Amino acid sequence: MHPLFSQQVPYAELIQSSVPADFLLLDRDTPGGPMTSAEHSPLTRKLSAFVALSEVELAVLERLHQRRRSFAAGRDMVHQGQSAQAAYILSSGWVCSYKLQADGTRQIVDFQVAGDFLGLRSVLLRTSDHSFEPVVDIEAAEVLKSDLLDAFSRTPRLATAILWAASRDEAMVVEHLVGIGRRDADARMAHFLLELGSRLALVGIGSKEGYDCPLTQYHLADALGLSAIHVNRVLRQLREGGMVTFREGHVTFHDYGRLVEIAEFDPAYLDQTGPLLK
Amino acid sequence: MHPLFSQQVPYAELIQSSVPADFLLLDRDTPGGPMTSAEHSPLTRKLSAFVALSEVELAVLERLHQRRRSFAAGRDMVHQGQSAQAAYILSSGWVCSYKLQADGTRQIVDFQVAGDFLGLRSVLLRTSDHSFEPVVDIEAAEVLKSDLLDAFSRTPRLATAILWAASRDEAMVVEHLVGIGRRDADARMAHFLLELGSRLALVGIGSKEGYDCPLTQYHLADALGLSAIHVNRVLRQLREGGMVTFREGHVTFHDYGRLVEIAEFDPAYLDQTGPLLK
DNA sequence: CGTTAGTTTGATGGTCCTCAAGCACTGTGG
DNA sequence: CCACAGTGCTTGAGGACCATCAAACTAACG
Structure with missing residues (x-):
């Protein structure tokens, strides 16, 4: 068998x-x-x-x-x-x-x-x-x-x-697929960082301010379907745009709202405000 | 799950x-x-x-x-x-x-x-x-x-x-994600057509020769994360390369082996030769 | 016979990859 | 202590891949 x-x-x-x-x-x-x-x-x-x-x-x-x-x-x-x-x-x-x-x-x-x-x-x-x-x-x-x-x-x-x-x-894998298929590198990165933040917030090790993140730019590249070099450039753009900084193992959100906007991030499928089952 | x-x-x-x-x-x-x-x-x-x-x-x-x-x-x-x-x-x-x-x-x-x-x-x-x-x-x-x-x-x-x-x-959704993230347009298309063939063969409406397929090039584009125009060019290449023809609602494989090769298609995760449970 | 959906081709340009190289930091061993 | 390698980050230059714009063509349909 x-x-x-x-x-x-x-x-x-x-x-x-x-x-x-x-x-x-x-x-x-x-x-x-x-x-x-x-x-x-x-x-x-x-x-x-x-x-x-x-x-x-x-x-x-x-x-x-x-x-x-x-x-x-x-x-x-x-x-x-x-x-x-x-x-x-x-x-x-x-x-x-x-x-x-x-x-x-x-x-x-x-x-x-x-x-x-x-x-x-x-x-x-x-x-x-x-x-x-x-x-x-x-x-x-x-x-x-x-x-x-x-x-x-x-x-x-x-x-x-x-x-x-x-x-x-x-559902996150599907969202990931959509991101790779239909979002440009900036939106993809923004979405990724936001999603991670939401997940970490759920277990109390992240917030809308930021979170610790041990991933290398190579990890990001392999996850997002980009080259590590391009990941670096994208991160620079987001940083210089005053939206988010990813440095020394720490992600810091500077303009959460705008990031959500360019990522077209819909937190509804992750966020739940309270217990659903009573 | x-x-x-x-x-x-x-x-x-x-x-x-x-x-x-x-x-x-x-x-x-x-x-x-x-x-x-x-x-x-x-x-x-x-x-x-x-x-x-x-x-x-x-x-x-x-x-x-x-x-x-x-x-x-x-x-x-x-x-x-x-x-x-x-x-x-x-x-x-x-x-x-x-x-x-x-x-x-x-x-x-x-x-x-x-x-x-x-x-x-x-x-x-x-x-x-x-x-x-x-x-x-x-x-x-x-x-x-x-x-x-x-x-x-x-x-x-x-x-x-x-x-x-x-x-x-x-598992196919995951494979799809990998395809969009890490395969170029030709390989993506080849893989897609092969996978569909395998699935259809399972229910008896497809084979290694080909199958009927009502999808438009727009569908392919939206599935593969490409533009419809590029889908058309890719299909032409595959056709002129003597590998597969997609025309008038029908997919015809001309060189199944080579298609498998450029797609890096691993049929193992779909193919099963016979009943597994006795 | 005009309309619509789908396919095909060309031209142009942007996004992102690849190659190449330099920098900072860490750990290793002579 | 310093040479060295390894890992990760950063920047530049050139080019491939693929998107976008534009337009012609076919077939189906009322």
């Missing part, structure tokens, strides 16, 4: 695993009191912006962070073609997922930052074909397929939240 | 929506007896290439095709921003999904052909923000969220197959 299908995802079980509502009020597994807000992981923080999570859901979510792992910058975590054994929840650092072409050029498809899942699809469906490279040294929690399915069947609402976040990531 | 896990509808409600199994044997809307193999829908045909489906699974699958709908070419089925009420399984014709930008340009994200799902994510997760436009008059089956969830809970293997197909579509 093909590896892709070697393990079935028990959808029916998942769906039928609904439990009485009051069960949700019991917390059987976690010892100790409820968590304080400060202890929450970035993922928890991100999901809390969309869904008001219960105590149990919070506990299950935090328990997914058990198996901590570190990866060194620059060494691929997963290589193109290799089938993934586990997914990861990134707790700190930056990762890029990319595809390599025969002629040596690469296209970065997406970046992952704190609170993002990595390899979710590949672990659930065994279909993934890009590489993951940590941009800096990272900390991540390894999540086995069984952990995930277990968590999903315990707390379906949490499942919804996680899948919703994953779906949002895909 | 997997829309399917997610129900915004409470799980309890979902379960209550289940109907007795023998209901499946009744055909309220479509007249006529049970299906013979030759009558199988394109979707069935496509999935059968990946998974050997049981009688019951086939029946459930065909059952999803109850509510037949027609849509006229050129009139959006779903408009950007509007939340979808239903998903569709395309049984004949072509559809494109695209995003419009403020400056009027559009980027086609993907095409759907016979056997493809349309709006799967948007109906399950309520997150979709592109428009769907039939390229020609089409026939489709409307699939309500409840139908889908019901089918999934009955036949989990079928659910896996459908999600796998959806995941494959997403």
